[in-house]
Amino acid sequence: MKRYEQYAEEIAELIRTGVLRAGDRLPSVRQASSSRRISPATVFEAYYRLEARGLIQARPRSGYYVSAVPAARAAEPATALPSPSTTEVEISELVFDVLGSTRRPDVVPLGSAFPSPALFPLDRLARTLTPAMRRLDAGRIVEELTTGSEALRRQIGLRYAVGGTAVDARELVVTDGAMEALNLCLQAVTRPGDVVAIESPCFYAALQALERLQLRAVEVATHPRHGVELASLAEVLARHPVKACWFMPSFQNPLGSLMPEANKRALVELLARHGVPLIEDDVYGELHFGARRPPPAKAFDRDGLVMHCSSFSKCLAPGYRVGWTAAGRFAPAVQRLKLMTTLTTAVPSQEALAAYLQQGGYERHLRQLRQALAGSQARMLDAVGRYFPAGTRITRPEGGYFLWVELPPPADALQLQRLAAAHDISLAPGHLFSADRRFARCLRLNYGNPGDARVEEAVRTLGRLVAQLRV
Numbered sequence: 001m002k003r004y005e006q007y008a009e010e011i012a013e014l015i016r017t018g019v020l021r022a023g024d025r026l027p028s029v030r031q032a033s034s035s036r037r038i039s040p041a042t043v044f045e046a047y048y049r050l051e052a053r054g055l056i057q058a059r060p061r062s063g064y065y066v067s068a069v070p071a072a073r074a075a076e077p078a079t080a081l082p083s084p085s086t087t088e089v090e091i092s093e094l095v096f097d098v099l100g101s102t103r104r105p106d107v108v109p110l111g112s113a114f115p116s117p118a119l120f121p122l123d124r125l126a127r128t129l130t131p132a133m134r135r136l137d138a139g140r141i142v143e144e145l146t147t148g149s150e151a152l153r154r155q156i157g158l159r160y161a162v163g164g165t166a167v168d169a170r171e172l173v174v175t176d177g178a179m180e181a182l183n184l185c186l187q188a189v190t191r192p193g194d195v196v197a198i199e200s201p202c203f204y205a206a207l208q209a210l211e212r213l214q215l216r217a218v219e220v221a222t223h224p225r226h227g228v229e230l231a232s233l234a235e236v237l238a239r240h241p242v243k244a245c246w247f248m249p250s251f252q253n254p255l256g257s258l259m260p261e262a263n264k265r266a267l268v269e270l271l272a273r274h275g276v277p278l279i280e281d282d283v284y285g286e287l288h289f290g291a292r293r294p295p296p297a298k299a300f301d302r303d304g305l306v307m308h309c310s311s312f313s314k315c316l317a318p319g320y321r322v323g324w325t326a327a328g329r330f331a332p333a334v335q336r337l338k339l340m341t342t343l344t345t346a347v348p349s350q351e352a353l354a355a356y357l358q359q360g361g362y363e364r365h366l367r368q369l370r371q372a373l374a375g376s377q378a379r380m381l382d383a384v385g386r387y388f389p390a391g392t393r394i395t396r397p398e399g400g401y402f403l404w405v406e407l408p409p410p411a412d413a414l415q416l417q418r419l420a421a422a423h424d425i426s427l428a429p430g431h432l433f434s435a436d437r438r439f440a441r442c443l444r445l446n447y448g449n450p451g452d453a454r455v456e457e458a459v460r461t462l463g464r465l466v467a468q469l470r471v
Helices: 003-016 030-035 040-052 094-101 122-136 138-144 151-161 177-189 204-212 230-239 262-275 328-340 347-358 360-387 413-422 455-469
Strands: 054-060 063-066 172-175 194-202 218-225 242-247 278-281 306-311 323-326 402-406 442-446
Touching: 003 040, 030 040, 040 054, 040 063, 040 360, 054 360, 094 204, 122 172, 138 306, 151 172, 151 323, 151 347, 172 177, 177 204, 177 242, 177 278, 177 328, 194 204, 194 230, 204 218, 218 230, 218 242, 218 442, 230 242, 230 262, 242 262, 262 278, 306 328, 306 442, 323 328, 360 455, 402 413, 413 442, 413 455
Parallel strands: 194 218, 194 242, 242 278, 278 306
Antiparallel strands: 054 063, 172 323, 306 323, 402 442
16 A cells, blocks of 8 residues: 555554544644654645545644544435436526525525635635736737637646646637536537437536527436446437537536546447547546546547546636637637637636646645545535435535435425525525436535535534425
8 A cells, every 4th residue: 555545544443443532633744744754745645535534524723633423324326217318408497596596695505516715726826817917928819819828728738648648739729617618519519409418417507508509418327426327328329319428427516426437438439439529527527535536538539539628617716717628629610619709718817827837736736625625525424414314315426526415205305495595505406407307306415615614504404404395
């Protein structure tokens, strides 16, 4: 084992045997580094892994402590069997109606699609902006209108290379967030009336994009832990004239599922045999709780059919609206669409991000962010286990910041959402995540607000409301 794994296992054994008990304080990073003669980074990684397992928790300005004994583990939701037919999508009105309250600051944002802004180095990003703009060559603004900042694309390309994914710099297009990248890619390979394969459940923004472009959806069975079921996808491809797939192989929203590497490779090979492009939504890929970033499906692409889309919104700079796509063989079409729609992405945001990435410190920020999210997940899992009624099922993702909860019958998530809103708690009911609104007993919970002291009480309130719905 690596040193951090060995140290983490030693502490885990002390907790299992009762030598370390709930509430006991662990050695500080400095103390552990000195006494064990290991680097602070090794100690951080060990504590990070223990926190992800729910064995310890960080307390602000105090250190790390052994967690309370967790509640009994709830079962995992089962894979849903989607309808075999295509569906016309009409979801936007429900999305606007249900999620309209999540922007109010007095609402506990369990239904939000965003993590807390307090998790990001916004002050440091702001400090990079002015110097970067002073150095900007005015001629570059015109030269890089559609493709985006060369400096930023170079940094993005370096991160692909370090992660082991070969990407030609000419296929990179900087966009106004990942949503523009995903929409441009979808437009590049479809026409109104075409069929697009999506996950079941899937992110409601994908459904909204299909609705706007007058596309039909066909849902593919998706496992809560392993993601897209390849047998289900093969059946869909054999039955329907699928023009594109829009999947989220790493830490899928809302399930949090992660496709194993072998499955990602097989996915890319299956789609290549059918000549079907994959629009890969990978906005949560950096938020992994394991030792290394899971490779995207793009890493296995040999035919230019994978259009990899991501952004800095979920991992570094919310509000900057800077995303990108590595669009493979479809890059020229995406560039033309970008030119005909938004033309370019805001130059100051691009330059600030490029300067920040060049200065270093991004990996350190990501480690701290992942650690905070892993600890927050452990606390929410424990709270749901303690406060929700028996029969509740819940996912345990290896990254991201969403939990997918299946309520015991006859509870209805949309009814729960309306009751919760009266208590200033936002929820994302399962109805939002399917073209035919099939997930009526499911909901998505956001654990991306680790500093919000209201969260545990909100989960307790939800548990009480669920119990009332069962009476």
